[in-house]
Amino acid sequence: xxxxxxxxxxxxxxxxxxxxxxxxxxxxxxxxxxxxxxxxxxxxxxxxxxxxxxxxxxxxxxxxxxxxxxxxxxxxxxxxxxxxxxxxxxxxxxxxxxxxxxxxxxxxxxxxxxxxxxxxxxxxxxxxxxxxxxxxxxxxxxxxxxxxxxxxxxxxxxxxxxxxxxxxxxxxxxxxxxxxxxxxxxxxxxxxxxxxxxxxxxxxxxxxxxxxxxxxxxxxxxxxxxxxxxxxxxxxxxxxxxxxxxxxxxxxxxxxxxxxxxxxxxxxxxxxxxxxxxxxxxxxxxxxxxxxxxxxxxxxxxxxxxxxxxxxxxxxxxxxxxxxxxxxxxxxxxxxxxxxxxxxxxxxxxxxxxxxxxxxxxxxxxxxxxxxxxxxxxxxxxxxxxxxxxxxxxxxxxxxxx
Amino acid sequence: xxxxxxxxxxxxxxxxxxxxxxxxxxxxxxxxxxxxxxxxxxxxxxxxxxxxxxxxxxxxxxxxxxxxxxxxxxxxxxxxxxxxxxxxxxxxxxxxxxxxxxxxxxxxxxxxxxxxxxxxxxxxxxxxxxxxxxxxxxxxxxxxxxxxxxxxxxxxxxxxxxxxxxxxxxxxxxxxxxxxxxxxxxxxxxxxxxxxxxxxxxxxxxxxxxxxxxxxxxxxxxxxxxxxxxxxxxxxxxxxxxxxxxxxxxxxxxxxxxxxxxxxxxxxxxxxxxxxxxxxxxxxxxxxxxxxxxxxxxxxxxxxxxxxxxxxxxxxxxxxxxxxxxxxxxxxxxxxxxxxxxxxxxxxxxxxxxxxxxxxxxxxxxxxxxxxxxxxxxxxxxxxxxxxxxxxxxxxxxxxxx
Numbered sequence: 001x002x003x004x005x006x007x008x009x010x011x012x013x014x015x016x017x018x019x020x021x022x023x024x025x026x027x028x029x030x031x032x033x034x035x036x037x038x039x040x041x042x043x044x045x046x047x048x049x050x051x052x053x054x055x056x057x058x059x060x061x062x063x064x065x066x067x068x069x070x071x072x073x074x075x076x077x078x079x080x081x082x083x084x085x086x087x088x089x090x091x092x093x094x095x096x097x098x099x100x101x102x103x104x105x106x107x108x109x110x111x112x113x114x115x116x117x118x119x120x121x122x123x124x125x126x127x128x129x130x131x132x133x134x135x136x137x138x139x140x141x142x143x144x145x146x147x148x149x150x151x152x153x154x155x156x157x158x159x160x161x162x163x164x165x166x167x168x169x170x171x172x173x174x175x176x177x178x179x180x181x182x183x184x185x186x187x188x189x190x191x192x193x194x195x196x197x198x199x200x201x202x203x204x205x206x207x208x209x210x211x212x213x214x215x216x217x218x219x220x221x222x223x224x225x226x227x228x229x230x231x232x233x234x235x236x237x238x239x240x241x242x243x244x245x246x247x248x249x250x251x252x253x254x255x256x257x258x259x260x261x262x263x264x265x266x267x268x269x270x271x272x273x274x275x276x277x278x279x280x281x282x283x284x285x286x287x288x289x290x291x292x293x294x295x296x297x298x299x300x301x302x303x304x305x306x307x308x309x310x311x312x313x314x315x316x317x318x319x320x321x322x323x324x325x326x327x328x329x330x331x332x333x334x335x336x337x338x339x340x341x342x343x344x345x346x347x348x349x350x351x352x353x354x355x356x357x358x359x360x361x362x363x364x365x366x367x368x369x370x371x372x373x374x375x376x377x378x379x380x381x382x383x384x385x386x387x388x389x390x391x392x393x394x395x396x397x398x399x400x401x402x
Numbered sequence: 403x404x405x406x407x408x409x410x411x412x413x414x415x416x417x418x419x420x421x422x423x424x425x426x427x428x429x430x431x432x433x434x435x436x437x438x439x440x441x442x443x444x445x446x447x448x449x450x451x452x453x454x455x456x457x458x459x460x461x462x463x464x465x466x467x468x469x470x471x472x473x474x475x476x477x478x479x480x481x482x483x484x485x486x487x488x489x490x491x492x493x494x495x496x497x498x499x500x501x502x503x504x505x506x507x508x509x510x511x512x513x514x515x516x517x518x519x520x521x522x523x524x525x526x527x528x529x530x531x532x533x534x535x536x537x538x539x540x541x542x543x544x545x546x547x548x549x550x551x552x553x554x555x556x557x558x559x560x561x562x563x564x565x566x567x568x569x570x571x572x573x574x575x576x577x578x579x580x581x582x583x584x585x586x587x588x589x590x591x592x593x594x595x596x597x598x599x600x601x602x603x604x605x606x607x608x609x610x611x612x613x614x615x616x617x618x619x620x621x622x623x624x625x626x627x628x629x630x631x632x633x634x635x636x637x638x639x640x641x642x643x644x645x646x647x648x649x650x651x652x653x654x655x656x657x658x659x660x661x662x663x664x665x666x667x668x669x670x671x672x673x674x675x676x677x678x679x680x681x682x683x684x685x686x687x688x689x690x691x692x693x694x695x696x697x698x699x700x701x702x703x704x705x706x707x708x709x710x711x712x713x714x715x716x717x718x719x720x721x722x723x724x725x726x727x728x729x730x731x732x733x734x735x736x737x738x739x740x741x742x743x744x745x746x747x748x749x750x751x752x753x754x755x756x757x758x759x760x761x762x763x764x765x766x767x768x769x770x771x772x773x774x775x776x777x778x779x780x781x782x783x784x785x786x787x788x789x790x791x792x793x794x795x796x797x798x799x800x801x802x803x804x
Contacts, residue, residue, distance in 0.1 A: 379780070385464070
């Protein structure tokens with residue numbers, strides 16, 4: 001739904017909306033005819049909520065499209081992720097609290113390993129610890145000076161870093177240097193439009209200097225860059241939906257995407273318990289609470305079916321604590337599916353439920369992929385439709401027309 | 403579906419389509435876990451038709467959006483209500499049979515009560531009777547002469563009237579004077595574009611004169627205006643769908659919206675029986691019959707759950723009489739939900755069924771919110787998709803492409 005259509009209909013009241021995102025929630029059975037991770041998990045509390053909710057499956061982007069974390073979340077936040085496209089660089093910057101200016105381009109970097117012939121042997125540099133990463137970022141920052149741009153290099157977790165170049169006329173229309181394969185050299189950066197040629201040359205210059213500076217640092221003796229992007233300028237959540245929103249997330253990426261839509265990103269600790277304590281602490285201060293649970297996705301990406309089941313069960317155990325805040329509307333879903341059997345983000349529609357006292361529940365009594373197929377939200381709901389529905393259930397949308 | 407796409411595919415034949423609109427049909431349970439109005443009602447005839455139909459739930463505008471009567475009906479008529487937006491003034495004019503010209507702007511007026519300080523104390527002037535309303539309209543018409551526009555004031559039901567100003571260069575881009583609140587003065591009318599400044603001044607002049615003229619008429623001692631609009635110019639129903647259409651409705655609003663799409667608005671009496679007699683009388687003369695049942699919505703708006711149930715049962719009793727005309731295609735639905743528990747139009751998807759001898763029925767055997775969730779039309783069908791589907795079931799759409 002277009003923001004121009006929705007915004008004039010928004011009204012405010014004292015209601016509270018919770019969006020609980022179980023990252024990578026959806027899955028598939030390990031063997032044909034079996035159960036998914038969510039179906040295997042014992043989830044009495046999620047099931048009880050499903051029985052009182054609208055249920056369904058949602059597609060974050062569209063049919064057959066596996067979402068990255070950024071687009072998956074933007075869709076849940078009501079921002080069409082095809083229209084509101086954000087590069088991984090800008091997302092990383094937001095996640096680290098690095099405020100991009102209009103003169104910046106950002107890229108996500110990996111430290112990686114190359115052999116003597118310059119061919120990539122490990123795209124993650126043996127997953128070096130974050131402390132080593134920080135040391136190497138400092139090394140790059142101190143050793144590299146470019147002619148026409150200021151250079152920022154900031155460590156993320158493990159082998160990942162953020163590169164920001166600040167200068168006049170920098171453009172984001174650049175290809176990645178990450179070849180996404182082993183046994184080949186890093187790719188040269190290429191301009192996608194003529195106006196980006198000089199920026200491409202500048203990035204090449206950075207990559208050459210980085211290779212020199214890291215020569216003695218094997219396994220982290222080279223860098224790969226992807227997701228060149230400048231700062232997006234989007235209508236903020238408060239303006240679009242009239243909701244003062246708090247983001248309660250642990251990992252930078254999710255804080256970053258919340259920041260991009262103008263949510264207030266809170267210090268939320270490291271565990272789900274700490275996140276829930278944060279919700280309780282600020283319950284009076286916001287209208288909308290985005291609560292992110294990361295580790296389910298990580299287990300899926302590791303192919304750890306049993307681990308993903310256990311993490312889903314942990315969320316189920318803690319759900320009553322979240323509900324004890326008595327939100328007027330609760331949405332539970334994921335930003336995409338991450339089947340352990342596939343070890344990656346997939347396109348499979350994600351279970352979703354929406355509860356309020358006026359939601360008119362369907363007959364679904366189990367929060368699972370199979371059960372949600374016959375729910376009132378349908379088996380292929382567009383994720384961007386969740387926010388208008390949540391607002392309506394919260395009594396925050398005026399009638400359209402006379 | 404875009405009219406430009408559909409229109410070239412339309413062919414004509416002798417088939418007949420009936421659209422039965424049970425206004426405000428959808429509901430919610432009074433208490434969690436209970437039944438809706440439609441689920442509470444005994445509806446053997448609707449259920450029998452459902453068993454032979456495609457069933458589902460439709461959203462008139464979009465997820466989370468509660469439709470006004472105008473947009474709700476436009477969607478059922480196949481006109482995207484966001485694209486074909488109509489102001490309340492133009493809708494009122496059409497409903498009263500007042501033919502707007504291209505030099506007119508129309509507004510919906512309320513007689514209201516103000517205190518000595520000019521603050522609104524009752525937005526409906528104690529719901530004065532229609533006869534008093536007519537008298538006051540005559541008073542305004544006789545007392546008010548404006549410099550640069552002709553003034554028409556026509557009574558609607560109760561405290562509502564239609565204001566039309568006719569003159570050169572009048573513009574509809576004006577804000578309402580109705581503050582939608584008590585204890586505050588009526589709002590000054592404001593131009594939304596510079597070209598509407600002179601029209602705003604003219605309306606202000608009307609409001610000032612009306613206040614003088616009504617000074618001694620408490621409780622109807624002031625007017626509130628909203629929904630300024632000029633006459634829309636849309637592709638007519640006959641041209642778009644190839645259907646000669648009759649509108650059988652009792653209330654002005656519904657006659658009005660049918661008139662806006664070019665349906666022929668018939669004298670249809672005051673009761674459902676009289677409406678059905680009208681259908682029978684003109685059965686040979688039209689291809690499409692829009693039959694509107696108002697009172698279900700009124701009961702919902704009054705919070706009268708039992709009354710709404712009884713009115714649904716009355717429609718069920720009379721359904722066989724409508725079907726005895728042997729339409730080729732029958733659609734039964736509502737223009738929106740009006741849960742008695744909420745006393746207002748709501749966003750909840752509305753039960754819908756489409757019957758023809760070639761419709762390929764689903765397994766739904768009960769016409770209810772819960773049962774329709776699993777029907778072949780899906781739980782969140784777009785209402786504008788009903789007309790193409792009805793036309794296809796009537797054998798009136800050519801194959802697309804070779």
